[in-house]
Amino acid sequence: MSYSLDFQPGLDWARTQDQADPLKTFRDEFCIPPHGNDAQVYLCGNSLGLQPQATRQALxxxxxxxxxxxxxxxxxxxxxxxxxxxxxxxxxxxxxxxxxxxxxxxxxxxxxxxxxxxxxxxxxxxxxxxxxxxxxxxxxxxxxxxxxxxxxxxxxxxxxxxxxxxxxxxxxxxxxxxxxxxxxxxxxxxxxxxxxxxxxxxxxxxxxxxxxxxxxxxxxxxxxxxxxxxxxxxxxxxxxxxxxxxxxxxxxxxxxxxxxxxxxxxxxxxxxxxxxxxxxxxxxxxxxxxxxxxxxxxxxxxxxxxxxxxxxxxxxxxxxxxxAGIRRLREKSLALTAYLAWAIQREVPQLIDILTPAEPQRRGSQLSLRVKGPRDAGRALFEHLSEQGIVGDWREPDVIRVAPTALYNRFDDAWTLVEAMKAFARA
Known part of the structure; x- marks a missing residue:
């Protein structure tokens, strides 16, 4: 199994990667919370993972x-x-x-x-x-x-x-x-x-x-x-x-x-x-x-x-x-997290500093982000993302943590997050 590291901007490229993902069906085994008529972009598995569909029956x-x-x-x-x-x-x-x-x-x-x-x-x-x-x-x-x-x-x-x-x-x-x-x-x-x-x-x-x-x-x-x-x-x-x-x-x-x-x-x-x-x-x-x-x-x-x-x-x-296999999940995680880091640095470098090590082997699924600008800018971005149905994690005093989790997150989710950041930067 291998994932493309020849990253390209846009939802079309992201969705093409999702279609080719050999682990894509595992997402269907989880309850994805709704946001209006759509699903949330849930990037908070580093705080609380999503509920597997089979858990209810097991209980x-x-x-x-x-x-x-x-x-x-x-x-x-x-x-x-x-x-x-x-x-x-x-x-x-x-x-x-x-x-x-x-x-x-x-x-x-x-x-x-x-x-x-x-x-x-x-x-x-x-x-x-x-x-x-x-x-x-x-x-x-x-x-x-x-x-x-x-x-x-x-x-x-x-x-x-x-x-x-x-x-x-x-x-x-x-x-x-x-x-x-x-x-x-x-x-x-x-x-x-x-x-x-x-x-x-x-x-x-x-x-x-x-x-x-x-x-x-x-x-x-x-x-x-x-x-x-x-x-x-x-x-x-x-x-x-x-x-x-x-x-x-x-x-x-x-x-x-x-x-x-x-x-x-x-x-x-x-x-x-x-x-x-x-x-x-x-x-x-x-x-x-x-x-x-x-x-x-x-x-x-x-x-x-x-x-x-x-x-x-x-x-x-x-x-x-x-x-799924933890090593297969790690392979996807490396590509998915690298894609999100690449997209942030390409599209909103004026807005975001990534605190997590740049070397893929020195990080897991999580990226810790600090917003440049006034002291309250980080909290403002976090609330903006929440309003868009994009769920991350806030850590005082100024860190937003997002975790593209291999079992249920997609390249689509990563690009959607970056588009929301771009909208915030333009506002």
Whole structure:
């Protein structure tokens, strides 16, 4: 499969590319919100993914089994509830490049981050720092601050915030290496994103892991903006743990159950953890013994019964990803995002600065845009686009994020956005 990079302006060219797109039928599997008599141009999958058409029936099936079978649905439902989390395991592992025993769907991202830090952040007097990026998503900042304080350390000295050394806050691998050279002996955990939420920059998980492990650091990643967006190849990266959500690019609904990865080398470890009965060894779980014996692998970090009504949408979405293939989606994403960047720079260079790295391999589906001009110009453009049925995402103080998502966005959507920007610039 290949997409033309010989870009041309206009809807005719864009629609020709859409007609030739081998992934075009996946758009029909999603509910596209309306705007008047037309469909929205929905470019906000980096914030909340669209609902798959099959999700409604999947939820109705579980509700029907609950009503029809009650407790027996644990064993006799169409998708029996007792092993339900195993129904998402293989496709989830395929999506994130892991072995099935290394992943589990549970809780929320921030809850999973705390659970991972209980096990992997083991500060000592001399090694108690955590390395993160300066503009980390606030929930990560809050979680890390609270963990540091919980262990009796001061976030002012135990949190090392890595500032961008390239334009627009982009962080180079060299900057990470320099920070590890300077602070490595006192860093307990490196926690960086797979894709930075504000700039859209991709981080090289394998390279970062190698650098940090060489300094004796544990390595974890927040993949909220990476999973379903770009291949992450977690097992081969060698990282110790990772956490992510499923409501963005993985289209599993608001507040969807999240995901967690623990590398297989920790599968049978004696790491301390906060325990719950669903993480107990499956062969003896229902003997209700007083001594916790963890299940091997990521499942051993579970606390409670799987949330069936939250897992059903994830099961549906992961089946779509399994059929589409994350690497095929990445190929389309590279072309689609490059086309949007090209069109913006060609048609409205006087209006927009693109903050996301220009090199296609250093970005995912998201472009972060800053409007030139008066301070309120960005908000004005954002509201103008919304009135036209073009949905992006506003981030204070002045960033518009748009994400042409490979599963359901088109080249047509990209050109329509640029035409709306041109109209705003003329007004």
């Amino acid at each position: 109705l099936d579980e509700l029907d089994d609950w009503g029809r079978l009650a407790v027996e649905a644990h064993f006799r439902g169409r998708h029996p509830w007792m092993p339900y989390h195993s129904f998402v395991r293989d496709n989830l592992a395929g999506l994130v490049g892991a072995q099935p025993g290394e992943v589990v769907a549970m809780n929320s991202l921030s809850a999973n981050l705390h659970l991972m830090l209980v096990s992997f952040y083991r500060p000592t007097t001399t090694r108690n720092a955590i390395l993160l990026e300066k503009r980390a998503f606030p929930s990560d900042q809050y979680a890390l601050q609270s963990q540091v304080r919980f262990h009796g350390h001061d976030p002012a000295t135990a949190l090392i915030e890595l500032d961008g050394d390239e334009a627009n806050g982009v962080i180079s691998l060299d900057a990470i290496a320099r920070a590890l050279d300077e602070h490595g002996e006192r860093i307990a955990v490196v926690l960086l994103p797979g894709v930075q939420y504000l700039t859209g920059q991709i981080f090289d998980l394998k390279a970062i892991t190698a650098l940090a492990h060489a300094k004796g650091c544990i390595v974890g990643f927040d993949l909220a903006h990476a999973v379903g967006n770009v291949p992450v190849d977690l097992h081969d990266s060698g990282c110790d743990f990772a956490v992510w959500c499923h409501y963005k690019y993985v289209n599993s609904g608001p507040g969807a159950v999240a995901g967690c990865f623990v590398h297989e080398r920790h599968a049978r470890s004696e790491l301390p953890r906060f325990a719950g009965w669903w993480g107990h060894d499956q062969s003896t779980r229902f003997q209700m013994g007083p001594q916790f014996v963890p299940t091997t692998g990521a499942d051993g970090w579970q606390l409670s019964n799987p949330p069936i009504l939250a897992l059903a949408p994830l099961r549906v979405s992961l089946e779509i990803f399994h059929r």
